[in-house]
Amino acid sequence: MVRSGGRERATTAVVVLALLCPLALPDFYLYTAADLIIWALLAISLDVLLGYAGLPSFGQAAFFGVPAYTIGIVVSRGGPLTLAILAAIAALLVIAMAVGYFATKTGGVGYIVVTMLASFSLFQLALVWTGLTGGENGLYLPRASSLAVLRVRAQYLVVAGLGSAVLWASRRLARSGYGLALAAVKSNERRCRALGYNVERIKLQVTLVSAGIAGIAGILYALVERALAPDLLGPGLSTEVVIWVLLGGAQTLVGPIMGAALFVTLKQVLNTFESYPLVLGLLFVAVVTWAPAGLIALRPPGRRRRRSPGGPRPSPPETGLG
Amino acid sequence: MLELVGLNAGYGAIQIVWDVSLTVRPGEVVALVGRNGAGKSTTLKAIVGLAQVFSGSIRVGGRSLVGRPTALMASYGIGYVPQERELCANLSVEENLLVPIYARRLPRKRLGAIYERFSRLKERRNQKAGSLSGGERKLLAFARILLLDPAVLLVDEPVEGLMPAVVAEVGGLIRQLCAGGTGVLLVEQDVGLIRRTADRAYLMSRGRIEASVREIGQRELAQFLGI
Amino acid sequence: MNWRSFWESELMEYVTVQLTYGLVVGTTIALTALGLTLIFGVMHIVNLSHGEFFMIGAYCAWAADQVLHNFWGSVLVAAVGSALLGGLLIMAFQRRLADAGPLRWALLTLGLGYVLREVVQLIFGTDFKLIDAPLKGTLPWIGGIYRLVVAGLSVALIVFAMWFLNRTRYGVLIRAVAGNREATAIAGVSPLAVYGWVSVISAGLAGVAGALMLPVTSAYPSMGLEIMVAAFAVVVVGGMGNIRGALVASLVAGELEALLTLVLQPNLAILLVMTLFMAVLVVRREGTLWLW
Numbered sequence: 001m002v003r004s005g006g007r008e009r010a011t012t013a014v015v016v017l018a019l020l021c022p023l024a025l026p027d028f029y030l031y032t033a034a035d036l037i038i039w040a041l042l043a044i045s046l047d048v049l050l051g052y053a054g055l056p057s058f059g060q061a062a063f064f065g066v067p068a069y070t071i072g073i074v075v076s077r078g079g080p081l082t083l084a085i086l087a088a089i090a091a092l093l094v095i096a097m098a099v100g101y102f103a104t105k106t107g108g109v110g111y112i113v114v115t116m117l118a119s120f121s122l123f124q125l126a127l128v129w130t131g132l133t134g135g136e137n138g139l140y141l142p143r144a145s146s147l148a149v150l151r152v153r154a155q156y157l158v159v160a161g162l163g164s165a166v167l168w169a170s171r172r173l174a175r176s177g178y179g180l181a182l183a184a185v186k187s188n189e190r191r192c193r194a195l196g197y198n199v200e201r202i203k204l205q206v207t208l209v210s211a212g213i214a215g216i217a218g219i220l221y222a223l224v225e226r227a228l229a230p231d232l233l234g235p236g237l238s239t240e241v242v243i244w245v246l247l248g249g250a251q252t253l254v255g256p257i258m259g260a261a262l263f264v265t266l267k268q269v270l271n272t273f274e275s276y277p278l279v280l281g282l283l284f285v286a287v288v289t290w291a292p293a294g295l296i297a298l299r300p301p302g303r304r305r306r307r308s309p310g311g312p313r314p315s316p317p318e319t320g321l322g
Numbered sequence: 323m324l325e326l327v328g329l330n331a332g333y334g335a336i337q338i339v340w341d342v343s344l345t346v347r348p349g350e351v352v353a354l355v356g357r358n359g360a361g362k363s364t365t366l367k368a369i370v371g372l373a374q375v376f377s378g379s380i381r382v383g384g385r386s387l388v389g390r391p392t393a394l395m396a397s398y399g400i401g402y403v404p405q406e407r408e409l410c411a412n413l414s415v416e417e418n419l420l421v422p423i424y425a426r427r428l429p430r431k432r433l434g435a436i437y438e439r440f441s442r443l444k445e446r447r448n449q450k451a452g453s454l455s456g457g458e459r460k461l462l463a464f465a466r467i468l469l470l471d472p473a474v475l476l477v478d479e480p481v482e483g484l485m486p487a488v489v490a491e492v493g494g495l496i497r498q499l500c501a502g503g504t505g506v507l508l509v510e511q512d513v514g515l516i517r518r519t520a521d522r523a524y525l526m527s528r529g530r531i532e533a534s535v536r537e538i539g540q541r542e543l544a545q546f547l548g549i
Numbered sequence: 550m551n552w553r554s555f556w557e558s559e560l561m562e563y564v565t566v567q568l569t570y571g572l573v574v575g576t577t578i579a580l581t582a583l584g585l586t587l588i589f590g591v592m593h594i595v596n597l598s599h600g601e602f603f604m605i606g607a608y609c610a611w612a613a614d615q616v617l618h619n620f621w622g623s624v625l626v627a628a629v630g631s632a633l634l635g636g637l638l639i640m641a642f643q644r645r646l647a648d649a650g651p652l653r654w655a656l657l658t659l660g661l662g663y664v665l666r667e668v669v670q671l672i673f674g675t676d677f678k679l680i681d682a683p684l685k686g687t688l689p690w691i692g693g694i695y696r697l698v699v700a701g702l703s704v705a706l707i708v709f710a711m712w713f714l715n716r717t718r719y720g721v722l723i724r725a726v727a728g729n730r731e732a733t734a735i736a737g738v739s740p741l742a743v744y745g746w747v748s749v750i751s752a753g754l755a756g757v758a759g760a761l762m763l764p765v766t767s768a769y770p771s772m773g774l775e776i777m778v779a780a781f782a783v784v785v786v787g788g789m790g791n792i793r794g795a796l797v798a799s800l801v802a803g804e805l806e807a808l809l810t811l812v813l814q815p816n817l818a819i820l821l822v823m824t825l826f827m828a829v830l831v832v833r834r835e836g837t838l839w840l841w
Contacts, residue, residue: 409729425738
């Protein structure tokens, strides 16, 4: 998919700006910036899945919360950080394989239902299994086994570095032949199957990639924020990620990043404003209804093209998407 | 009387029908003839509001149909038998017939009259419409539109893939209808059926009406259709 | 009677009481799933806000009960309230999103559900809204009389809904639109009108279910989400758009959950049932025909 250079420059600008932040800002803002990058990674993970592959994961928080919790569980029991990270990767792999397998096997609506179910079930599990997860109180990582041992600037650089690496990789993926295959699966699954693509395998693969990105975000979250609560797994966060991606403009990578950044910032600014989530929800409904540029990519292409015999073509009437 | 003037129609940004004008008077069968992809079916769909009308007028008895919802066509006296997906396959034969009766609040005794006319449907009244044979499906599709007593009937390739006996039955049905004063616009590629039923024809190709012919010669037709 | 058989009868009573509770849970899921299937079958909408009408039904009944002090009257208010709200909401967007694909609808209803949940939280807060069961007393081997009545009412409602769909004039038209929208429109039925009924009926059924569950589980903001997850699971397992399949799956889910609660914590019981259902999903894939 060839795009204009404007988006290219915009992406580069975002990355450079993000990396330049530490030079100019005091520590408090660095924390916030690191936080934003983490949420942006979560948004990217869903954009890869929903935007590029057209797979509606409404349980993305599961891929974020599971590795975060795994780190918390290992570390709070005195395990070394390396072991914690390895365990987190293993846990993520297991959960992503299971959810991905079930979700792609059921397909269509099943994908929504299975991902939603996963996020919801893990949320419940985190609430109930107090011995392991601390239940409603959650977990708190000791300072010694987190990124907090580093100076704020260094912490930030780790997050920003990983973040831009993931962004770069996602862009490469989206523009590669594999990205084209994803677009093909998204626009016409049946034809892809007829052309000999293993559609289910592609779907499972992209689910794993997306889960991997969300998992990186989750691990960073645990190491930087250090406080874990069941909400990190739950349907609430899962829904919010969808909102960020759609508001920002799916299938652009930059859009979801902006969406996440904007809304996480607003949340912090407006945290005294009780009806903030309501405003966010209303805005989302409005965007879906009145379809901004980001939404056009989501229109399932079902219209059949036919060759028309010469002559002037009248301007077509509104097609219901406007 | 159905009157199309300068109709341009299609789907979304794609225009398929270009500047089509035609009339169907009461009691006549008019064939709309052309090869696949000529825009015949889209013309019918544009009339009943299932394709978009970009410009031009569609009138029935002086009333404009442009922009009217499909569900009102029955009340305007327009009947339409599409080429495929003409029934509710999940409903029984009887339920398919009840749909127009319920929708237009017609007396239920019309069902009896339809069963008298189509005894085969009566035998299969409790069978799912999806399990009928091709010919029976087509008869049921006609039967449910006949219940509406249309002044103008639009029929899209009714006999494609049907056995000769059924083709004859459908042809007889169409003649019978126009004898009762209904105007029929028949989209067809079957030369035999056109010659047996149609009074005149419009020849359509690449989205435009090429000619209007009174006498329908077999050779010309076959040549036009490229058979 | 020796102590051993006494114990056994005690245990057996536990089990039968849970069976009644399972019936309550199962029929509640079934009522919610019925609306979900109906909207999906007729309008091709995956309604992710559907569970919120269950929640709104419960809150409506609670609020009405504060005023009316009459539970059954409040249930009626809740039914009408949620039905109207559901019908209005879906139909308001139906105009705008008439040509939208199922994914856009799923996103829209996801947002609507989110908004509805937030609105209810703003109005009622996040605490549990309790209410006394309108029918007191328990029966041996069965449990609370109210639970029995709820199960009975729900079964009656489901039977009525099935009769309505299969035997009445409106039922035939609804199924006709579900089967072939265009052929039905040609026969003079306005699909929009049918969509209106369907969204009203669908939200109304969920609302009644929520109101009836108010004295059992009390009302809280995430109750809609919980029931919706269960309802979606049974609808998908039963085969999208297949009403009978969804009903059977609902009852199985309710009973399984109730029986597992005997040995597990309730939330874990739900988890186990959901996991089981996922396994079923993969085993019988023909249940899920829908493609985007």
